[in-house]
Amino acid sequence: MKYPYHCIFFICLIAGISQHTFTCSSLRLKAKDGSIVYARTMDFPQETEAEIIAVPRNVSFVGTLPGNKKGLNWKNKYGILGVNGLHVDHITDGINEKGLVCGLFYFPHYAEFQPLNAQNTQQSIAFWELGTFLLSTCATVQDVRKIITTISVVETPFENQRSLSAHYIVHDTQGNSLVIEYIKGKLTLYDNPYGVITNSPSFDWHMTNINNYLHLFTPQTKKLTIAGIELASPGEGSNFIGLPGDFTPPSRFVRLTVLSQTSVALPTAAECINQAINIMNNVTVPRGPVTIDDAGKKKYDYTQWMTVYDVTNKRLYYRTYDNPNFRYIDGNKVSFEGKTVKRIPMAEPAHYVDYSGKFR
Numbered sequence: 001m002k003y004p005y006h007c008i009f010f011i012c013l014i015a016g017i018s019q020h021t022f023t024c025s026s027l028r029l030k031a032k033d034g035s036i037v038y039a040r041t042m043d044f045p046q047e048t049e050a051e052i053i054a055v056p057r058n059v060s061f062v063g064t065l066p067g068n069k070k071g072l073n074w075k076n077k078y079g080i081l082g083v084n085g086l087h088v089d090h091i092t093d094g095i096n097e098k099g100l101v102c103g104l105f106y107f108p109h110y111a112e113f114q115p116l117n118a119q120n121t122q123q124s125i126a127f128w129e130l131g132t133f134l135l136s137t138c139a140t141v142q143d144v145r146k147i148i149t150t151i152s153v154v155e156t157p158f159e160n161q162r163s164l165s166a167h168y169i170v171h172d173t174q175g176n177s178l179v180i181e182y183i184k185g186k187l188t189l190y191d192n193p194y195g196v197i198t199n200s201p202s203f204d205w206h207m208t209n210i211n212n213y214l215h216l217f218t219p220q221t222k223k224l225t226i227a228g229i230e231l232a233s234p235g236e237g238s239n240f241i242g243l244p245g246d247f248t249p250p251s252r253f254v255r256l257t258v259l260s261q262t263s264v265a266l267p268t269a270a271e272c273i274n275q276a277i278n279i280m281n282n283v284t285v286p287r288g289p290v291t292i293d294d295a296g297k298k299k300y301d302y303t304q305w306m307t308v309y310d311v312t313n314k315r316l317y318y319r320t321y322d323n324p325n326f327r328y329i330d331g332n333k334v335s336f337e338g339k340t341v342k343r344i345p346m347a348e349p350a351h352y353v354d355y356s357g358k359f360r
Contacts, residue, residue: 042092
């Protein structure tokens, strides 16, 4: 499968603004019945023109390498439902028929992919193809652990010799979660007990940083006597004083970890969908607060879309910045037959239900 124009356009758009830091966040929730829900935001200063795509089984792919070289050949074993960018046939976020989900997240100043050489050319793919590769070939996180050591994920140089810095997260229906990072040209895998990921620094740094916020996981102290004087909290929620509220990656990681780990355990995936949305609302970015100076032109990093996956039941829920009403696609009703990728635009104008007539 070839994407010469679209892929170059996708890479060049990222290249022109890759020196800036963008904000993306995600979490995983587990229901009492064992169901898994995964949610994420995509925050970017330029329009990604995202679409919902369905990739059929048996579609053939060829790894895209520097210098017009061809890399790994592979065939799509499982149908994939997910979100792309700039109309390419690869996902930035998606789920396959087996309930494996994968997301790509910005990872500036840390990502360094594997070097390309004569020995690994036929086993190599571009960094932006990894999500599609994993979802098309793997059913579980354990499968990912095995297959990812057999391929190389390489740099994708272009005009200004910059490429998107990225790391990845995968979850499966059993609740397993794995973070994939390439640092100094080497693959590093981390088990992810909290199911949360944001951006830089590396995942192990974030896990260490959580130790600075242990007090946020403790019950609220409502009364305390000091020097004979009884002190009382002015209101509920005082145990969350100090919860970081800014949009930096470390703060969003802490915020999502604390809120997801202290949230009420709900019976099924249906209840967890709404729970995930409410928690993710704490990290969405409106236009304005995160301002970027791009060659003298002001741009705003903002949450262009949010996805929520019922991993167990293969449903994809999504909303966009301009239309906050969630829509969903049931992956069990999607046909993964055929030879072409199916797509629908994500962007829609806002639609609000008129309830005025209820007062007549």
